[in-house]
Amino acid sequence: MSLSDSVLVALQNLISNGFGASVGLEAGYTQISAGLASRIGIAFETRRNDMRTLVGCGAAAAIATAFNAPLAGAFYAFELIIGAYSIATLTPVIVAALCGTFTARLLVGSTFLIEVGEFGNVVNADYVPALVLGVLCAGFGILIMQGVTLVEAVARRLVKPAALRPLLGGAVVGGLALISPQILSAGHGALHLNLGVTLATGSLIALIALKSLASAISIGSGFRGGLFFASLFLGTLIGKLYAAFAPVLFSDATLTPVIYAIVGMSSLAVAVIGGPLTMTFLALELTGDFPITVLVLVAVTASSLTVRKTFGYSFATWRFHLRGESIRSAHDIGWIRNLTVGQMMRRDVRTVRSDTSIAVLRRDFPLGSTQRVVIVDHADRYAGIVLVPEAFDLTLDEAAATTRLDDLLRFKAAMLTPAMNAKEAAAIFDKSESEALVVVDDPVKRNVIGLLTESHTLRRYSEELDRRQREVSGAI
Secondary structure: OOOHHHHHHHHHHHHHHHHHOOHHHHHHHHHHHHHHHHHHHHHHOOOOOHHHHHHHHHHHHHHHHHHHOOHHHHHHHHHHHHHHOOOOHHHHHHHHHHHHHHHHHHHOOOOOOOOOOOOOOOOOOHHHHHHHHHOOOOOOOHHHHHHHHHHHHHHHHHHOOOOOHHHHHHHHHHHOOOOHHHHHHOOOHHHHHHHHHHOHHHHHHHHHHHHHHHHHHHHHOOOOOOOOOHHHHHHHHHHHHHHHHHHOOOOOOOOOHHHHHHHHHHHHHHHHHOOOHHHHHHHHHHHHHHHHHHHHHHHHHHHHHHHHHOOEEEEHHHHHHHOOOOOOOOOOHEEEHHEEEHHHHHHOOOEEEEEEEEEEEEEHHHOOOOHHHHHEEEOOOOEEEEEHHOOOOOHOOOOOOOOOEEEEOOOOOOOOOOOOHHHHHHHHHHHHHHOEEEOOOOOOOOEEEEEEHHHHHHHHHHHHHHHHHHHHHHOO
16 A cells, blocks of 8 residues: 555544544544555565654654643553653654644644633642542443444444444434434544533533433444544533532532543543553643642552453453453553464474384484474374484383384474464464474475474574663663
8 A cells, every 4th residue: 555545544534523422533643644644654564663653753743633632642652652751752643743743733722721710729639539530431431332232233233234333323423423423433522522511411412311321333343443532522511410429529629610520531531542651641631730730640550450350451452452462551562473383493304204213213313313303204294203312211122123203203283384483383382281393384285395393483482572672761
């Protein structure tokens, strides 16, 4: 795909995101920026680590542009894209975030600031309700993630033509929008509207339910995007709802409904998206108030820890797991897939037919010449491995001339294939308790193409792991 094709695809994603109920333009911005960065990296044949930094720069610029928040954009890249902070990635990511911010300010000005009104010092009694709100948002975030997954599963089961799913999902969301148009798209305007307006408790509950349902239907029916701004909007509503009951539960607290809304906004976003420092800096840059930022930090820490211990994943990570990907964070473990058995194995493997006698094996492979011999059957398919010391067992001396190798075969079912990665190979080594295993072209054909030892696998894995860690730290 060319660079121009990438732009067209990204613009199509932006358009579909704009019409989605739960996603918004910031998701489209991020896809465009990250997609262009990825294509630029491919065009210039950059290294894997440099490609990751480029994509992080694109995402940082997109988030910084969408929210006029360079610190939030930079830490979004560090926490959710690159997976680690290092001196090597600091300069390009910060520069990208600042460029996005300055461009946005030049074109539209600073239009994202939240006015918190007059507020005194944060007292000790204010931290407890913020902590509780963080835990509640964590629970609600888990419900949203499971709800999206449930809707997606139902849509796949009931609506077989995939092309009809967005059509039906859009129709349902449109019907919900007749009740309240605030559920549509990202909800930038709705967020600021609800921050400054006092709504009845029943209206808040209804709006939370409608927006959650619309978000689940939108993503579950096939619209592109995620829950980034939807989680901010829903968190704001939950914070406002929480503010209606907080004075009864925490009589000594001094927080206002707007501050509860900001804390809820950050906490729910952390539960769904991840990135506690990202959301903390977003709250700081949106409010410009340090005491409120400390409250947000307490709440997002509680939210992040609760989700991690009870559910285990953010929304994106959870969806990767549903597709069979076993990742838990943004830390780059993809290099493990590139360290394959085919790259590590020896190809100069000498095989012996299974009908060969032990005496012939002793003659061709004397003690000390090798540790093991690969045995194949009459059709040259892998049959097993014979350990040379076992072939020289004194109890076999009398029948060595006539005894075949079949009785000495070991590891008959333990095989590797070239496409397996180092982690998968290590698991098979551990299960079979073998120091070396045969590599076959296919588990059915079983044609021997190589041999791999456990010691070499672990050594190459350690070398690669050390190199990746030095790349992250900027040592290379």
